[in-house]
Amino acid sequence: SAFPKHFLWGAATAAYQVEGAHDADGKGPSIWDRFSHIPGTTYQNTNGDVAVDHYHRFREDVALMAEMGLQSYRFSISWPRLLPTGRGEINEAGVKFYSDLIDALLAHNIVPMITLYHWDLPQALQDEGGWEARSTAEAFAEYARLCYDRFGSRVKLWDTFNETIVFIGHGYITGSHPPSVKDPARAIQACHHVFIAHALAVKAFREMVIDGEIGFVNVLQPHTPLTDKQADRDASALADAIHTHWLYDPVLLGTYPAALLAQTQTLWGVPRFAPGDDALLRENRCDFIGLNYYRRETVVANEEETRQQSNNSGEPGSGGEFGFKGLFKFVRNPDGVYTDWDWEIWPQGLTDGIMMIKERYGNIPVYITENGLGAKDPIINGEIVDDPRIEYLRMHIIALEKAIDLGADVRGYYPWSFIDLLSWLNGYKKQYGFVYVDHNQDLVRKRKKSFFWYQNVIASHGEER
Numbered sequence: 001s002a003f004p005k006h007f008l009w010g011a012a013t014a015a016y017q018v019e020g021a022h023d024a025d026g027k028g029p030s031i032w033d034r035f036s037h038i039p040g041t042t043y044q045n046t047n048g049d050v051a052v053d054h055y056h057r058f059r060e061d062v063a064l065m066a067e068m069g070l071q072s073y074r075f076s077i078s079w080p081r082l083l084p085t086g087r088g089e090i091n092e093a094g095v096k097f098y099s100d101l102i103d104a105l106l107a108h109n110i111v112p113m114i115t116l117y118h119w120d121l122p123q124a125l126q127d128e129g130g131w132e133a134r135s136t137a138e139a140f141a142e143y144a145r146l147c148y149d150r151f152g153s154r155v156k157l158w159d160t161f162n163e164t165i166v167f168i169g170h171g172y173i174t175g176s177h178p179p180s181v182k183d184p185a186r187a188i189q190a191c192h193h194v195f196i197a198h199a200l201a202v203k204a205f206r207e208m209v210i211d212g213e214i215g216f217v218n219v220l221q222p223h224t225p226l227t228d229k230q231a232d233r234d235a236s237a238l239a240d241a242i243h244t245h246w247l248y249d250p251v252l253l254g255t256y257p258a259a260l261l262a263q264t265q266t267l268w269g270v271p272r273f274a275p276g277d278d279a280l281l282r283e284n285r286c287d288f289i290g291l292n293y294y295r296r297e298t299v300v301a302n303e304e305e306t307r308q309q310s311n312n313s314g315e316p317g318s319g320g321e322f323g324f325k326g327l328f329k330f331v332r333n334p335d336g337v338y339t340d341w342d343w344e345i346w347p348q349g350l351t352d353g354i355m356m357i358k359e360r361y362g363n364i365p366v367y368i369t370e371n372g373l374g375a376k377d378p379i380i381n382g383e384i385v386d387d388p389r390i391e392y393l394r395m396h397i398i399a400l401e402k403a404i405d406l407g408a409d410v411r412g413y414y415p416w417s418f419i420d421l422l423s424w425l426n427g428y429k430k431q432y433g434f435v436y437v438d439h440n441q442d443l444v445r446k447r448k449k450s451f452f453w454y455q456n457v458i459a460s461h462g463e464e465r
């Protein structure tokens with residue numbers, strides 16, 4: 001197969017969605033602990049207080065990963081578990097949890113990949129302005145240095161941020177994530193501080209001479225115009241500029257896309273740069289880019305005002321529309337095949353998206369840090385027969401192989417997710433895992449059909465899928 005010799009077959013999770021133990025052993029509250037307790041913000045008021053209790057069951061979970069033959073495990077660190085107020089005093093019990101998790105992974109020859117920020121900002125920092133305050137970027141660098149110091153000799157793969165478009169887009173434009181702001185200008189300034197935080201963390205990584213690679217994880221979302229009309233083609237190009245160039249250029253080129261930057265400066269006078277920001281971005285670029293691929297979006301020019309109508313119902317089809325007045329709007333593709341949550345299944349988009357990144361940024365090393373099918377899995381005679389997930393992953397592995405054959409430097413694949421976990425706004429209904437969790441039976445774990453299928457994909461290094 002085209003998969004390189006050292007290609008890593010992995011799987012991914014995120015702290016708030018799996019750990020639980022939201023206030024155990026000295027952990028401080030995150031903005032998701034606070035937000036999810038506000039009635040009506042999430043599907044059936046689900047939250048991560050317990051999640052799937054990975055904090056207490058991680059040894060059992062790592063044993064399942066080892067049984068699967070997993071070669072790498074991407075997980076995130078809960079910042080307030082290490083630094084309850086976001087900076088300063090260290091919670092040693094929190095450090096010990098991650099240290100034990102890392103040792104358990106290494107004992108099973110599973111390569112750890114750490115994501116420093118997967119949306120769970122310490123609430124104490126939000127109280128000081130969150131990502132709108134530049135001090136949060138400095139606090140992030142302090143948190144990153146602590147993680148490098150405690151885990152850097154054992155962990156070689158580091159992601160700074162996960163899916164900035166989501167936590168900034170939903171946090172500051174649609175308002176469906178914390179801190180529930182709806183203001184594009186504030187979104188752009190907050191996003192700038194995330195890029196500064198990333199650059200400061202990369203700078204510290206280099207100064208501390210950590211033996212490893214550091215990168216950024218973004219949504220990879222190719223756009224296709226619904227018609228050949230110029231207006232739709234322009235709208236699709238604009239969606240690429242906002243969703244891709246704006247979020248990738250600063251961490252891969254060290255600059256913002258010039259035309260869009262001129263527009264945001266004219267419109268809202270943002271982002272406001274501090275002295276030295278330019279150099280900071282240019283001098284601290286990524287060793288790799290993490291791409292999270294789920295779907296393609298079909299785009300039309302948009303006359304009327306649309307906003308994410310995600311009604312937090314968590315029910316299939318609750319995705320809602322997303323768009324910007326006078327700019328672009330995502331619409332259903334009449335020829336498309338969709339998941340129950342209205343995401344188009346389009347494996348070709350993974351091949352095309354990777355080649356688009358290679359075209360714009362040179363042959364930057366790539367990890368597919370997320371890819372998976374959110375579905376309500378069929379249970380037949382007590383077995384979880386998740387054939388749709390097997391088919392989805394099979395098609396995307398084949399699409400990935402095509403990109404590698406075309407010369408892309410892809411180094412690993414981390415399906416979302418290792419285990420069924422909390423889906424932020426969709427509760428536990430939308431399943432992604434190779435491992436089922438029975439919420440009616442003390443969260444007992446159960447191997448799905450896809451667990452054994454992926455075990456064989458790994459054993460055959462991608463040959464048998």
Ligand SMILES: C[C@@]1(C(=O)O)OC[C@H]2O[C@@H](O)[C@H](O)[C@@H](O)[C@H]2O1
Nearest residue numbers: 014017162163374416422423424
């Ligand atoms: C919104 C949603 C979903 O639940 O479908 O998108 C796909 C996937 O992206 C990840 O970065 C999130 O941590 C994970 O929870 C998932 O979140």
